[in-house]
Amino acid sequence: MTSPNEERAINLRMLTEMFGSEEEALEKYDEMVAIMEEEKVKWLATQYQRDRREIYPDIREQLDMLWHAIDDGDWTAAKAKTTEFYTKIKKVKEDNPKG
Amino acid sequence: MASKARDLSRRGHRVMSSAMTEDSITKAHVGLGNVANVDLSNVTNESKATMFTSPTFTGTPVLPSGTTLDGAAMQYASCTTSAIQQSGSIDCKRWTKTFNPGASSSTMDVMKLARWWWGTGCLMIHSYEWYYGPDTNYRLDKFVGTTRPGYSPSFSNIFNSGGNGPYCANHNTSAENVDVKLDLSAYRRTFMILEVWGMSYMANSGDVGAGNEYHPYGFLQIN
Numbered sequence: 399m400t401s402p403n404e405e406r407a408i409n410l411r412m413l414t415e416m417f418g419s420e421e422e423a424l425e426k427y428d429e430m431v432a433i434m435e436e437e438k439v440k441w442l443a444t445q446y447q448r449d450r451r452e453i454y455p456d457i458r459e460q461l462d463m464l465w466h467a468i469d470d471g472d473w474t475a476a477k478a479k480t481t482e483f484y485t486k487i488k489k490v491k492e493d494n495p496k497g
Numbered sequence: 498m499a500s501k502a503r504d505l506s507r508r509g510h511r512v513m514s515s516a517m518t519e520d521s522i523t524k525a526h527v528g529l530g531n532v533a534n535v536d537l538s539n540v541t542n543e544s545k546a547t548m549f550t551s552p553t554f555t556g557t558p559v560l561p562s563g564t565t566l567d568g569a570a571m572q573y574a575s576c577t578t579s580a581i582q583q584s585g586s587i588d589c590k591r592w593t594k595t596f597n598p599g600a601s602s603s604t605m606d607v608m609k610l611a612r613w614w615w616g617t618g619c620l621m622i623h624s625y626e627w628y629y630g631p632d633t634n635y636r637l638d639k640f641v642g643t644t645r646p647g648y649s650p651s652f653s654n655i656f657n658s659g660g661n662g663p664y665c666a667n668h669n670t671s672a673e674n675v676d677v678k679l680d681l682s683a684y685r686r687t688f689m690i691l692e693v694w695g696m697s698y699m700a701n702s703g704d705v706g707a708g709n710e711y712h713p714y715g716f717l718q719i720n
Contacts, residue, residue, distance in 0.1 A: 399646055400707050408707055408708060412613060416617070434614060434615060438614060442647070448651065451653070452651065452653075456657075
C-alpha cells in the first residue's frame with residue numbers, strides 16, 4: 399500500500415494530467431481530494447448493487463421464470479413468494495445486503 | 498549530298514532500311530518512334546540521389562494491392578513498433594489477441610491492470626468466441642472500480658450473447674494492481690480486442706501499479 403507521501407505524489411500527478419499544469423493541481427489539490435473522498439463514499443455505498451448485478455439471473459431467464467409462474471397458476475398473492483422467480487431474486491439480495 | 502566519311506552504314510553499322518547518316522537520324526532509327534516528344538528541355542536537373550533516395554511525388558503513386566512501402570505484406574504486426582507503444586504515456590490504444598485452448602479448457606492471462614481511485618481512463622474488452630459449429634458469441638465488458646485497497650475491481654457486462662468474459666483475479670492491495678483473466682472452454686477460440694482510453698501502457702507488467710496503468714500479455718497493438 400502506498401505511503402501518505404506517495405499518495406500525495408500520485409494524486410498530484412493525476413491532477414496535473416487533469417488540469418494541464420502542476421500549479422493549478424496544487425491550487426485545487428485539497429478541493430479535489432475532498433470531492434474524490436465523497437465519490438469514494440458513494441461508490442462503496444453502492445457496491446452491493448454492482449455485486450448483485452453480476453449474480454442476478456440473465457434477464458431472459460428471469461422472464462422465463464415469470465412466464466412459468468403465471469402459466470402454472472402460481473402468480474397469486476398466496477403463491478407468488480414460492481415461485482422460482484421470487485426465491486432466486488430474493489437469495490441474491492440476501493446474500494449481498496445493502497451497506 | 499552526304500560524304501562517304503559520314504555515311505554510318507559504311508563504318509560497320511547495321512544496314513538500315515533507309516539510309517542513316519548523322520544528318521538524317523530520326524526517332525524511329527533509335528527505337529523512339531512512338532515517343533511524342535524526345536526534347537529533354539523540360540526535364541529538371543534531378544540527380545539519381547534525389548530521384549531514388551528521397552523522391553517527392555507530385556501525383557498519386559500506386560502500390561500493388563496489400564503491400565506497404567517497404568514491399569512487405571500488410572499485417573497487424575507492422576503497427577507494433579516502439580514508436581507507437583510509448584511506454585508510460587497516457588493515450589488511446591487498441592490491442593488484439595486470439596486464444597485457442599485446444600482440447601482442454603484453460604485460463605489465459607489477459608493483462609495486468611491498475612486503476613487509481615481518481616479513476617481516469619476507460620477499459621473496454623470485446624470478446625468474440627467461436628466453435629466448431631453454427632454458433633458464435635460476442636460480449637462487451639467494461640472495467641469498473643479501482644485497484645486501491647478497500648475496492649473491488651470487476652467487470653460490468655454491457656452486452657452478452659453467450660460465451661466467457663474477462664474477470665479480475667489476484668487483487669494485490671499492496672502493489673495496487675489486479676490480473677485480468679479469461680476462462681476458455683475446450684475447442685472454443687476467443688478473439689479479444691482491448692480498447693484502452695486515457696490510461697498508460699507499461700512495457701513491463703511489474704511497473705503496473707498505483708496509477709492508471711496496464712500491460713497486456715502477448716497482444717498486438719492494432720492502432
